[in-house]
Amino acid sequence: MTDRVVIVGAGPAGIRAAETLVAAGLRPIVVDEGARAGGQIYRRPPEGFLRPPEQLYGSEAGKAGALHATFDGLTARGAVDHLARSSVVAVADQVLHVLTPLGRREVPFDRLIVATGATDRLAPLPGWQAPGVFSLGATQIALKAQGVALGRRMVLAGSGPLLTLVAVQLIKAGAHVAAVLDTAPLRTQARGLGGLLARPRLAVRGLAMRARLGRLYHSGVRLDRVESDGDGPVALHWTTAGGAPRRTDCDMVGLGWHLRPDTQLAGLAGARFTYDERWAQWLPQSDLFGRAGAGLYLAGDGLRVLGADGAEILGRLAATACLQDMGRAAPDPAADLRRLARMRRFATGIATAFPWPAEMVRQTPDATIVCRCEGITAGALRAAVDHGGAEANRAKSLGRVGMGRCQGRFCQLAGAEIIAGHAGIPVAQVGRLRDQAPVRPAPIGAWAAAPDTD
Known part of the structure; x- marks a missing residue:
């Protein structure tokens, strides 16, 4: 045995x-x-x-x-x-x-x-709950699994190697990418160079991909909001590193801050x-x-x-x-x-060069949806903190952020950042959502039926 x-x-x-x-x-x-x-x-x-x-x-x-x-x-x-x-x-x-x-x-x-x-690690921004706003990972999966671009004019935004990689893959497949928006400033990216040189060939390959994007790529941006109509996004509003407001027309937005x-x-x-x-x-x-x-x-x-x-x-x-x-x-x-x-x-x-935009997340406007599964806003989350305290599971019980289909996979990190910013405490003090079964949505019928046992 x-x-x-x-x-x-x-x-x-x-x-x-x-x-x-x-x-x-x-x-x-x-x-x-x-x-x-x-x-x-x-x-x-x-x-x-x-x-x-x-x-x-x-x-x-x-x-x-x-x-x-x-x-x-x-x-x-x-x-x-x-x-x-x-x-x-x-x-x-x-x-x-x-x-x-x-x-x-x-x-x-x-x-x-x-x-x-x-x-994907996601950060909320006003309007991101609109149909036609996807994660970078979902965008890449559609391309790999079915050869499908999820829009006719796409804007990709966030930070990290996946942002550049997905943009290049889409362009190579013939898709129209209107802009690639990186929240990490170039000076911050340069701080990670020492670690990136641990794998020099991979670093050079990444720089070559970046060069291929040319003027489509913008660093150090602030993402302001997704403008949409009943059918989905029509534009992404953002601010350049120099403080100039911009509006890029699109019918799809892909978001992601590393993984x-x-x-x-x-x-x-x-x-x-x-x-x-x-x-x-x-x-x-x-x-x-x-x-x-x-x-x-x-x-x-x-x-x-x-x-x-x-x-x-x-x-x-x-x-x-x-x-x-x-x-x-x-x-x-x-x-x-x-x-x-x-x-x-x-x-x-990588972590040094492409950091999580903590301050941007903490400043999320009250009307912005944080938990897309449950439709809970940043303001409702802050109200839950005022009522019950700045602890992740307590805020979840009172405000329902993290209680939906994804079990907090896409809102837990942003929610903790908003809680910490509102309470004026380190984000680690907010704690982590408890893991609960089922970790994937499960049909009641399948769960109630007698299982096969090995």
């Missing part, structure tokens, strides 16, 4: 974790929401899709193809049990509760590797969190291998946002730790640990 290992997520981290475990003689279960493995960064289009990998993934086409082939090979020879199109909605007593296409299934485990990736680890499942599984001032968000605690508790291992962007290459490393390290803890032969982690140190230096440079 051997421990039963389950991996949640089949992106770069989950694939490399599965490969490492299989090489050691184990047969892990891999649960993934996608129909085909690859994760968000290497998301695969449907069968028969005509655009070649070079158009979908650009310079990363080779890496994407290698990862896809690796996992396809594992499943073809029955080395892993792959539960595709399946969402883990709860975890308790060493059992995952999974919604599959056939209904709810209970999957017991002895050891759990959580490789759930990351989601945030998707940590709800990790929290339910027992991970602890600490507030990271540099990244301005709550991050799970672990050792260098991703150990986050007894039998719990975190990997990929769900632990630290290091990009696809870093996710592969973290996936191998999590599987290595799992094997070590089982007393089985494990790969030598020395080379991966050296690469990980370089990835972390680069990530620190």
Whole structure:
């Protein structure tokens, strides 16, 4: 008998974790929401899709193809049990509760590797609740999965490498991008240069993409409001670094400030969190291998946002730790640990160069929607703080920010910033929303029916 290992997520981290475990003689279960493995960064289009990998993934086409082939090979020879199109909605007593296409299934485990990736980090601005305002991640997914541009004249705004990458991908695909608006001033971006040089080729590639945008790119801007009619956006109003007001016509707006680890499942599984001032968000605690508790291992962007290459490393390290803890032969982690140190230096440079716009968020006008799921304004959130105190879960109970479909994934960080600014306290003091099941919307019928049990 051997421990039963389950991996949640089949992106770069989950694939490399599965490969490492299989090489050691184990047969892990891999649960993934996608129909085909690859994760968000290497998301695969449907069968028969005509655009070649070079158009979908650009310079990363080779890496994407290698990862896809690796996992396809594992499943073809029955080395892993792959539960595709399946969402883990709860975890308790060493059992995952999974919604599959056939209904709810209970999957017991002895050891759990959580490789759930990351989601967009969003900041509210007046009018962003209009149809036609998307996250940068959603914009990229539509392009990769279906070859679709979500507008005829698009404005992308926010900060971080994803902003530039999505803009270049859209332009390369023939889409019309009217402007790329970065809230990080150039002088702030320059402060991160030392860390970015930890991966010089990647830094140069990013600068080349930036150069390709030319006059479309504007740094140090302030985003003022999305103007819209009944059909969606008609313009984005913004202010230049020099203080000049601008209005850019558009029918789509894409927003994003880098990424945030998707940590709800990790929290339910027992991970602890600490507030990271540099990244301005709550991050799970672990050792260098991703150990986050007894039998719990975190990997990929769900632990630290290091990009696809870093996710592969973290996936191998999590599987290595799992094997070590089982007393089985494990790969030598020395080379991966050296690469990980370089990835972390680069990530620190990213966080320094493209900071979360805390002051802009704190000054969000009262009439602005903060929680799009529940339609709660910044003013209502501030009123909840006045009534019940400046603590995230209390404000959620009284004001409903974070109580909707996304469970706070897209409003928690902005909500905490608004609470902190209103109360005059550090944002870490506001606290973190408690993780609750289901971590994804679950049909009552599927939950009430008797589950399949492994």
